[in-house]
Amino acid sequence: MAFERALRCRECGREYPLNPIYSCEFCFGPLEVAYDYDGIRQAVSRDAIAAGPSTLWRYAHFLPCDPQFKVDIGTGYTPLIRADRLAKAVGLDTLWLKNDTVNPSWSFKDRVVSVAIARAREFGFEAMACASTGNLANAVAAHSAAAGMDCYVFIPNDLEQGKVVGSAIYRPTLVMVEGSYDDVNRLCTELSMEYPWAFVNINVRPYYAEGSRTLGFEVAEQLGWRTPDHVVAPMASGSLFTKIWKGFQEFHKVGLIDEPRTRMSGAQAAGCSPIATAYEAGTLNFIPQKPRTIARSLAIGNPADGYYALKQMQETHGGAAMATDEEIVEGIKLLAETEGVFAETAGGVTVACLRKLVESGFIRRDEETVAFITGAGLKTVEAVVDAVDQPLRVPARTDEFAAALSARRGAPVGASAGA
Amino acid sequence: MAVKVKIPTPLRSLTNNLDQVPAQGETLREVVLALDGSYPGMRERILDDGGEIRRFVNVYVNGEDVRFLKGLATVLGEGDEISIVPAVAGG
Numbered sequence: 001m002a003f004e005r006a007l008r009c010r011e012c013g014r015e016y017p018l019n020p021i022y023s024c025e026f027c028f029g030p031l032e033v034a035y036d037y038d039g040i041r042q043a044v045s046r047d048a049i050a051a052g053p054s055t056l057w058r059y060a061h062f063l064p065c066d067p068q069f070k071v072d073i074g075t076g077y078t079p080l081i082r083a084d085r086l087a088k089a090v091g092l093d094t095l096w097l098k099n100d101t102v103n104p105s106w107s108f109k110d111r112v113v114s115v116a117i118a119r120a121r122e123f124g125f126e127a128m129a130c131a132s133t134g135n136l137a138n139a140v141a142a143h144s145a146a147a148g149m150d151c152y153v154f155i156p157n158d159l160e161q162g163k164v165v166g167s168a169i170y171r172p173t174l175v176m177v178e179g180s181y182d183d184v185n186r187l188c189t190e191l192s193m194e195y196p197w198a199f200v201n202i203n204v205r206p207y208y209a210e211g212s213r214t215l216g217f218e219v220a221e222q223l224g225w226r227t228p229d230h231v232v233a234p235m236a237s238g239s240l241f242t243k244i245w246k247g248f249q250e251f252h253k254v255g256l257i258d259e260p261r262t263r264m265s266g267a268q269a270a271g272c273s274p275i276a277t278a279y280e281a282g283t284l285n286f287i288p289q290k291p292r293t294i295a296r297s298l299a300i301g302n303p304a305d306g307y308y309a310l311k312q313m314q315e316t317h318g319g320a321a322m323a324t325d326e327e328i329v330e331g332i333k334l335l336a337e338t339e340g341v342f343a344e345t346a347g348g349v350t351v352a353c354l355r356k357l358v359e360s361g362f363i364r365r366d367e368e369t370v371a372f373i374t375g376a377g378l379k380t381v382e383a384v385v386d387a388v389d390q391p392l393r394v395p396a397r398t399d400e401f402a403a404a405l406s407a408r409r410g411a412p413v414g415a416s417a418g419a
Numbered sequence: 420m421a422v423k424v425k426i427p428t429p430l431r432s433l434t435n436n437l438d439q440v441p442a443q444g445e446t447l448r449e450v451v452l453a454l455d456g457s458y459p460g461m462r463e464r465i466l467d468d469g470g471e472i473r474r475f476v477n478v479y480v481n482g483e484d485v486r487f488l489k490g491l492a493t494v495l496g497e498g499d500e501i502s503i504v505p506a507v508a509g510g
Binding site: 027131188189190193237287290307 | 487506
């Protein structure tokens with residue numbers, strides 16, 4: 001049973017049929033899927049969801065696609081980890097990590113692609129495509145391979161090797177564009193008008209974006225059908241950030257949880273911070289930037305949902321922070337050393353910004369907080385390779401090992417190579 | 420200045436389905452007004468009530484976002500390529 005009803009312009013409210021279109025023909029505003037929430041309310045229950053599959057398909061009634069077209073390689077229903085050691089390090093009483101590094105292609109992008117590819121197959125597309133900072137490229141390539149579909153992924157030419165190989169291995173047509181993500185995105189937007197492909201984050205973006213709501217659904221369910229006091233999530237386009245909140249609101253709308261009062265705060269890299277900068281300036285109108293940051297997965301200088309992310313901060317009394325490259329590296333290390341979770345650069349941004357927001361008192365110590373860790377660290381080894389301790393190098397002899405160990409222990413406490 | 424303007428799908432209903440049209444103007448603002456002369460309705464689709472580029476429209480001159488140039492006051496050169504692109508893509 002499908003409950004998606006139409007596409008509706010978020011700005012002027014004009015409605016359109018459920019087609020592969022993404023922007024309002026009149027005002028260019030973003031089209032969003034409109035649902036029959038009464039129908040969903042009647043179809044779902046806590047028990048039925050809890051008895052569903054251990055993937056995002058447990059929320060199939062909320063997804064704007066027909067599950068018979070799904071490509072299920074195990075995306076979603078990732079762990080929500082109680083993070084007491086990190087909580088103590090940053091100064092919070094209760095902190096949870098939504099660990100989305102464990103998806104099939106190791107980032108949350110598998111969620112959006114799950115919905116996009118199912119919808120694209122329903123539309124009859126034979127090829128998938130995307131503009132990506134890397135994680136999305138990996139997810140589109142992986143799901144297309146599993147579906148046996150042609151795939152075209154477009155990335156900027158400065159990505160980490162793990163992200164490049166992490167796409168190439170699935171054998172898509174991988175296109176490296178001279179320029180930044182924003183150049184890639186403009187190119188793909190123009191190509192989407194010429195080629196009959198499903199560009200997941202362009203012509204099927206209204207469906208694609210809805211996949212991120214499952215992060216909000218899961219956190220609410222995993223907390224015992226309730227929402228936290230505060231969320232900290234990374235922002236690139238701002239889409240993920242807005243859809244987590246939408247997920248909370250929808251669970252309330254269909255009667256699964258009480259009204260959410262979560263404060264939503266976003267994290268950006270200082271070297272690409274159009275949304276956080278606008279927040280600090282107290283305006284809803286961001287100014288695009290040319291990215292210069294090691295957090296390439298967040299390096300979108302012209303964020304499509306920046307305006308809505310800023311509005312959401314205002315509505316939920318949330319905020320934003322930004323992290324320098326050094327702070328991002330420290331954030332990745334702190335997360336790994338306290339909780340055993342190795343995140344890519346966006347996770348470093350999230351942890352660094354969480355720390356700042358607590359230190360400044362913006363997040364109070366007693367606010368139960370969930371931090372979203374959206375991608376795995378092996379994708380961006382370059383960011384930390386010079387910041388980790390060097391191994392002890394020893395011949396295969398016990399006395400040599402003992403000597404090397406005492407030499408290492410003799411080093412001042414907390415010393416590490418590089419920083 | 421004679422320039423080329425690439426028309427996005429949502430505006431092609433105004434240009435008899437042409438995906439690229441020629442236009443004249445010294446600045447981007449003049450080109451938008453010239454387009455509206457040739458294809459009535461173009462102005463209100465690209466500009467908001469205050470006469471500025473709509474929030475969800477990106478305009479590029481030779482691939483550069485005009486917000487990094489001088490916006491509607493950007494001075495154009497002969498043969499420049501202007502792209503009008505919906506802003507809600509990506510991410």
